[in-house]
Amino acid sequence: MEGVPDGSDSDRERLVSSLARVGELGREDRDAIRNLPLVSRDLAKGVDLVRVGERTSQCCFVLDGFLCRYRMLLDGKRQILSLHMPGDLPDLECIHRDAADFSLGTLTPSRVGLIPHRALVDLISANRRIGAVLWRYTLIETAILREWTIGLGRRLAFERCAHLLCELTARMRQAGLATDGSYQLPVTQTDLGDILGLSTIHVNRVLRDLRMAGLAELRGGTVTVLDWQGLVDTSEFDGTYLRLHQPTGSRVQVPIS
Amino acid sequence: MEGVPDGSDSDRERLVSSLARVGELGREDRDAIRNLPLVSRDLAKGVDLVRVGERTSQCCFVLDGFLCRYRMLLDGKRQILSLHMPGDLPDLECIHRDAADFSLGTLTPSRVGLIPHRALVDLISANRRIGAVLWRYTLIETAILREWTIGLGRRLAFERCAHLLCELTARMRQAGLATDGSYQLPVTQTDLGDILGLSTIHVNRVLRDLRMAGLAELRGGTVTVLDWQGLVDTSEFDGTYLRLHQPTGSRVQVPIS
DNA sequence: CGGGCAATTGATTTGAGTCAAGATGCGTGG
DNA sequence: CCACGCATCTTGACTCAAATCAATTGCCCG
Numbered sequence: 001m002e003g004v005p006d007g008s009d010s011d012r013e014r015l016v017s018s019l020a021r022v023g024e025l026g027r028e029d030r031d032a033i034r035n036l037p038l039v040s041r042d043l044a045k046g047v048d049l050v051r052v053g054e055r056t057s058q059c060c061f062v063l064d065g066f067l068c069r070y071r072m073l074l075d076g077k078r079q080i081l082s083l084h085m086p087g088d089l090p091d092l093e094c095i096h097r098d099a100a101d102f103s104l105g106t107l108t109p110s111r112v113g114l115i116p117h118r119a120l121v122d123l124i125s126a127n128r129r130i131g132a133v134l135w136r137y138t139l140i141e142t143a144i145l146r147e148w149t150i151g152l153g154r155r156l157a158f159e160r161c162a163h164l165l166c167e168l169t170a171r172m173r174q175a176g177l178a179t180d181g182s183y184q185l186p187v188t189q190t191d192l193g194d195i196l197g198l199s200t201i202h203v204n205r206v207l208r209d210l211r212m213a214g215l216a217e218l219r220g221g222t223v224t225v226l227d228w229q230g231l232v233d234t235s236e237f238d239g240t241y242l243r244l245h246q247p248t249g250s251r252v253q254v255p256i257s
Numbered sequence: 258m259e260g261v262p263d264g265s266d267s268d269r270e271r272l273v274s275s276l277a278r279v280g281e282l283g284r285e286d287r288d289a290i291r292n293l294p295l296v297s298r299d300l301a302k303g304v305d306l307v308r309v310g311e312r313t314s315q316c317c318f319v320l321d322g323f324l325c326r327y328r329m330l331l332d333g334k335r336q337i338l339s340l341h342m343p344g345d346l347p348d349l350e351c352i353h354r355d356a357a358d359f360s361l362g363t364l365t366p367s368r369v370g371l372i373p374h375r376a377l378v379d380l381i382s383a384n385r386r387i388g389a390v391l392w393r394y395t396l397i398e399t400a401i402l403r404e405w406t407i408g409l410g411r412r413l414a415f416e417r418c419a420h421l422l423c424e425l426t427a428r429m430r431q432a433g434l435a436t437d438g439s440y441q442l443p444v445t446q447t448d449l450g451d452i453l454g455l456s457t458i459h460v461n462r463v464l465r466d467l468r469m470a471g472l473a474e475l476r477g478g479t480v481t482v483l484d485w486q487g488l489v490d491t492s493e494f495d496g497t498y499l500r501l502h503q504p505t506g507s508r509v510q511v512p513i514s
Numbered sequence: 515c516g517g518g519c520a521a522t523t524g525a526t527t528t529g530a531g532t533c534a535a536g537a538t539g540c541g542t543g544g
Numbered sequence: 545c546c547a548c549g550c551a552t553c554t555t556g557a558c559t560c561a562a563a564t565c566a567a568t569t570g571c572c573c574g
Contacts, residue, residue, distance in 0.1 A: 053497075071403075071407050073407075073411055073412070073493060074493055077411040078411070079406065079407045079410040079411045081403050081406060081407070093396050093399070096389070096392065096393050096396055096501055097396075097501050098501065099497060101400050101403065101404075101497060101498040102403065125385060128382060131388065132353070135353065135392045135395070136353050138392070138395065138396060138399070139350050139353055139354075139395060141399075142350070142395070142398075142399045142402065143358050145399065145402055145403065145406060146328075146338050146358065146359065146402065147358075148406060149336065149338060149402060149405060149406045149409060150328050150330075150336045150338070152406060152409035152410045152454065153336040153409045153451075153453075153454030154330055154334045154335070154336045154454060155330070194410075196410075197409065197410030197411060236330060236331055240310075240356060240358060241358040244353055244354050244355065
């Protein structure tokens with residue numbers, strides 16, 4: 001996790017493959033993406049990249065670590081609005097904004113690549129297909145947010161937490177960060193509470209219950225899925241929302257083992 | 258609310274002005290929007306235009322009435338994910354989807370204009386500015402969803418309900434459907450519960466409390482804002498999220514009286 | 515006039531928050 | 545190498561916001 005002044009080729013390649021997951025890209029499209037200016041930067045835990053009300057001039061591409069969008073209320077309560085892992089573009093939509101209505105910060109030490117808005121806007125103008133892919137990217141994020149909203153409104157803590165674990169497992173596998181049902185998720189129970197709309201203490205109990213039920217385990221920053229089908233059933237998880245298009249020949253769900 | 262076989266000129270004009278609220282449009286842009294094929298249709302209350310998993314071939318533009326996106330859970334619980342009033346494009350993002358991850362239905366008798374996806378996709382390809390405006394449109398909807406998410410996760414029922422009333426008041430005024438602090442909102446308390454993640458009974462009590470507190474009143478399908486500043490204060494409402502751009506010379510908030 | 519949906523109110527239950535107190539682990543500095 | 549301090553995790557006891565259960569009222573419409 002050393003500082004690299006400007007993005008390496010492998011960083012650019014990850015951006016290409018992240019976007020290729022969202023829509024079909026031709027050779028020229030890939031090259032155009034590879035040519036985007038990208039400066040990599042190391043960030044400590046708890047650092048904000050965007051703050052409510054601010055205007056930014058560059059977008060961030062996650063290379064390592066976990067970030068989240070969030071909002072604080074006046075009484076100190078925090079609601080996390082999205083969770084971002086390597087391969088994500090957490091503030092893409094800021095190219096269309098005067099002032100952010102959320103903050104974006106790191107939950108763990110992270111490495112990000114920064115891309116100037118200008119370069120993205122130009123690329124979108126020049127390349128209709130990439131424009132559509134980026135639009136779709138923002139729509140997938142909205143679909144994820146919708147699932148969180150449904151959970152917060154209508155699911156019990158246990159199911160809600162199971163659903164989040166399903167989603168994260170599917171996303172981590174998609175991103176190539178989990179090959180079996182086990183992966184790193186080095187966030188605190190307080191962070192999880194702020195995602196799930198629960199108190200830290202209740203998150204702790206729910207995680208214990210999930211472990212007792214033999215569904216999943218989160219210990220020392222590692223998630224272990226013990227019973228994928230059980231998790232899916234208790235949370236009514238259907239991973240379709242994580243993709244807008246089925247790439248030819250692939251099936252919807254991301255099954256385990 | 259009579260059936261009109263194909264959209265009248267005034268219907269098209271409303272589409273133009275809805276989109277003009279999102280971003281700057283030139284004369285040719287407006288004309289291109291006016292030339293979109295638009296068929297108007299009357300719908301009864303409780304009719305679905307889109308159902309989870311379905312693929313649609315046209316987008317809907319609300320001309321009259323209220324619609325919502327929602328999802329049902331297996332145990333019969335419903336979460337409403339957005340509320341749409343005349344001037345809204347509730348399923349615009351479906352042009353990018355194989356299968357909807359939400360249903361879209363009417364909450365009241367409604368009139369909508371239907372526009373084929375094909376026509377929209379062609380328009381977006383042909384006109385970059387309109388493409389950007391439509392993308393932005395979807396981002397504003399996401400910003401609204403984020404506010405709902407924050408409320409569901411971290412606000413008490415009373416504040417959450419006050420926040421919704423602030424938002425709806427601002428949106429209705431923006432849409433020209435409320436000139437003072439009073440407007441039609443002919444939805445049931447059960448619908449409100451499914452928006453706010455509350456039981457019908459609790460919605461009833463919260464509305465009573467808002468009335469007792471002298472903040473707002475909802476009776477017979479009419480909202481009356483009694484104390485705008487009070488509502489804003491109790492719900493920490495900041496209407497910035499309802500616009501991505503400040504049209505030159507306009508101020509953020511939508512004040513009352 | 516009666517049926518049905520929506521709104522209302524009271525009594526009771528419950529899921530989750532809050533308060534309080536340890537336990538566990540870990541990085542830093544002496 | 546150990547001790548201290550801090551953050552995180554864990555568990556138990558109690559409280560509270562909101563759900564559920566039960567009943568009543570009001571209202572629109574055929």
